[in-house]
Amino acid sequence: MSGRMVRIDLRRSSALATGAAVFLIAVGLLYLLTHGPWQKSTGAWYLQWDSFVYYLRFMHFALVPVALGGGALLGTRDSRSGVAELFESAPRPAWQRSVHSAGAVGLAMVAASAAILVAGGVSVVANGGFFHLGWLPVAAVGALSLVAAGWLGMGIGRLLPSLLTPPVVAAAGFAVLIRAHATTITAENYAGPESTVPELLTPMLAGTTRTAFIAVSDAVSAVQLGWFAALATTALGLVTASRLGTRIAALLPAVLGLVVALTALPRDADAVYVLNGEATALVCTETRDVCVTRGHAHKLEALTGPAREALSLQDKLPDAPRVVAEIPTRGTAPHVPPGVLPVDFDELEHAGEDSRSVRISLLSGTVPGCNEWYGDESQAARTVIASWFVDEFTPPRAYFGDDGEIRELAESAWHALRALPPETQPQVVVQLRAAVQACRPAPLAALAPGA
Template sequence: MTGLRIELRRSTALWAGLLVLVSGTGMLWLVTSESGRWQANSTSAVLELRLPLAYVWALVVGFAAFQGMRDSRSRVTELFTATSRPGWVRLGTLATAVSGVVAVATALLCAGLVARVAFGGGFVSIGFLPLMLTVVLALSSSVLLGLAIGRLLPHPLTVPVALVGTFMLATAAGRAVEARSPGDEISRLALLTPVLAPPNSDLVTTSTSVDLGQVLWFTGLGVTAFLLLVSRSALTRLAALVPAGLALALAVSVLPARYSDVLVNDSIASRLVCDGEVCVGQVHEDRLPVVAAAGRAALAKLAVLPDAPEEVREDTSAMAHLTAPQRDPRVVYVSSQGYPPPLTMTEDQVRLELLAGAGVAGCAAPNSFNTDEGVVRYVTASYFNGGLAELASDPFMWNNDRLRAEIDQAWQRFRARSAREQLDGVAQARQMLLTCQDSALVLDALTGTR
């Protein structure tokens, strides 16, 4: 313990821990929005840390490499080699001090995010623990790797090369995990870094296979890095690569190859809580009274349709940010996506959102725009509302003169039909939306132009 206390004072261990806390907090503040949804769920908060980790990870490796060059800079390498005390004891104490402080600092950073969520009235569950364990292992093993690199390659360019190389690896890996559809294949090797850009959702987390694969890899990497740090011969250094090789083989066999297997539902946060026939994810339970009132009002309006829906549920699917919303003739889904998210709207706004499309969400993928589909949503919502009204999820169409004119024209054509024809048109549009038929045909059926 005496040696450990000495290393804590004479090494850069405490500074490394402070670097993690300051850089992690600063980068999280810079790259995320104050209105970000990660503040609503402790699991999302720790997952959000994966994005700025590209910068923190690089700084930690570079800082550790600088520390690993201490003996070389002080020109005492031969002196310590000649002492009777085993070199692995002294280097092991140094590694324990630096990696231990970084591990504690990382855990404190994650705990601070969880506390931020708790004190902000957000949802806290044990779902963040696997994510925190992975981040702690990633940074502590990277410290050991940096120390080994600094000791084995004591050159003035070692630190900048290690720092820049780690950052480039992190950014390249982050891009390699991006996808445009749930079925896209991603690089398993990219998942060997702790960097991940999570979607703007508080309902997802990393899958068990991702967590297990990363834990295996970073544990093996840490063991190899420590053995390289304390080794003295080329043979022992070669043998030190075995744990990382085994960990790599095991991790690659466990890690998923499809994006839909990387991010999955947070089973705790997305568990449905209900008020009668209206349900939302547990993480949004505080919004249930508003959604329940709006949902019951919407179901009462939709009851005039044949085979009318009977339930209102939040769409908690993990891939909601990449695919069109779910559709079911018995269920009206509340989208978990959009700006602003429907669950943050007022009761009247939520009611209109549920009535749009006659209780069926649009077929366009997120972050895409379809004019005909937008007009259909406005006309159907206005039919049940008794007059044109703005949809909070699509203010652009409402405030754009050209698009607003298209809405008005479609509304006038629709209102020119008899009451029975209007109801039949809405019912037909609903059935077509359930099967995602061409939006132009849906609009024609609604307004009676075909």
């Protein structure tokens, strides 16, 4: 392949414009949607590398159709220019002409993918995201899928050289992606992302994460790389082939790749989305009384003071916790080991600099995956627990819902707790905390009826 010819195609074809469109759409989706309510958690794309590439892969529902349409536009160029018959009469093989255009499209897609990683990576680095190399295969799958989409669009454009081909191909690609994206994230029980094999045959993943620790398994990324490499090989064959027999033979890599992918891709979402072992390793203070994951190591210093204050108040309970620790989760409420007071950085992310909310979260023992979205009663129960430790009712801060209703519910439960005999109150608080950590819908049931 001549580098000079590829450079000419980059300047004079739609390849560079397609790459620029992919880049602008991706960056626009990243930064225009940054402040959405679904981003107010430690799983937000701009906080961790895994979350970033995971969200980027989700955005391929918009990027792949652009690559398909742009490739199809370039594939119809010869016919639209009225030079198809002239080129066919030239002694030079047809594949030599086509491969330069394909090279330009592939280079534009790779450059756009790299530019998106740089543009988004700036925010991840600025926010102290834990750096590792485990996200590279996930990003590579996305880049390769764009190359395959661009070449597939070119191949279809050569086969069907019509002005309607680019928009129809782009619309069809969008429809296929949305249909295949059968994943649901169940907000009611935080079951986490689930995936189907049809979805894994596309570059999309299951949307934004609800935790900073979910990663796509290396085995799944390897299968996807093989599948998109096979699809790209078939697409390139369709671009360069000029005879019917050659075009039929070009389908073989995609068919073989599809068979292998259908055989090797896991059906169980737990085998697709796994915990990142590097990011979940614990980093602790010298006395090992406060521990956070390596992914949140930059938060340890700010957490240590409030955490030790919360631990100092635990002596009022039997078998009081002696350690504050972050418990990594896939999105479901994790099991809390005995003697551990969990910290939920998602809840603290909502609290911001509000020290009262931070204290309520720590003292109540809120676990990741079981936060304020569980309703007013859960917030009221956490407020009651924290107030009991400091012997003073502290009105809650409601993130969602009506402040007055939550305060009234919490204050009623607080008086009910204080009305109990002093010797029974610690055990009731233990039961309240267990209900909160188990994400029970009615944690105040641990109090007297009518509370």
